[in-house]
Amino acid sequence: MNVELSARGLCEVCHSYVPSSSDPSSLIEWHQENIEAAQIILSHLHQEISISIVVGIKVKSAKALWSKITIKFSSKTFTNRGRTWVQWECPKFTRKIEEYIKECSKILFDIAGIGISLPPDIMAYSILGKISQDRSKYDHFIDSMVLSMNSNINTQQILDKLSELIRNKNTRRDCQKNTIKEENGSRPYSLPQTNFHIN
Incomplete structure (x- = not known):
């Protein structure tokens, strides 16, 4: 994020509000840079994290976004690093895979924010x-991911593949439900059998 902002000359707009200059062209240029910087910042955040960052910010301001991120991740103390890593190690996988993916994404963002650096493949293996x-549910997925792993594997790829797996499962389940409904609806109605006795 810092590298991209620097390369585009947008660091200054992340640390300043609207200039007091009355020159319309200067104001237009500042607003354009502000929008571009804000878009770059948000593009580097996971969806769930970007929502938590944006909450409470009334105006889409690069400075406001940057300030909130800085406050959230300014502490790189031993205590904060330890607390964040324990959060990563403690959560146990539950059958609610969607919640697990969100939790992993959130903690991974925190880990990056406080400067904990581990090889991407090691973090991927951890997931x-x-x-x-x-x-019983994910044996095939785990085997396929391990066999396809290379030096470029990272946690986001693992989480994306998990999300894709869940979407496909949900789609198949919905299709099966619809098929059953259609089959039940197309069955002809038959009158109940009645036994008549003639005395």
Whole structure:
């Protein structure tokens, strides 16, 4: 994020509000840079994290976004690093995979924010290790991911693949439900059998 902002000459707009200059062209240029910087900042945040950052910011301001991120992740103390890492290690995988994906994304963002750096493949293996607690459901997924891993693998790829797996499962489940409904609706109605007795 810092590299991209610097490369585009947008660092200054992240630390300043609307200039007091009465020159219309200067104001237009500042607003354009502000929008571009804000878009870059948000593009580097996971969706769930960007929502938590944007909440409470009335105006889409690069400075406001940057300030909130700085406040959230300014502490790189030993205590904060330890607390964040414990959060990553403690959560156990549950059958609610969607919640697990959101929680992983949130903690990974915190880890990056306080400067904890580990090889991406190790972090990816950590995620696979957690979901291996339910191998009956994810055994094939884990094996396929391990076999396809390369030096460029990272946690986001694992989480994206997990999300894709869940979407596909939900789609198949919905299709099966619709098929059953259609089959039940197309069955002809038959009168109940009645036994007549003639005396």
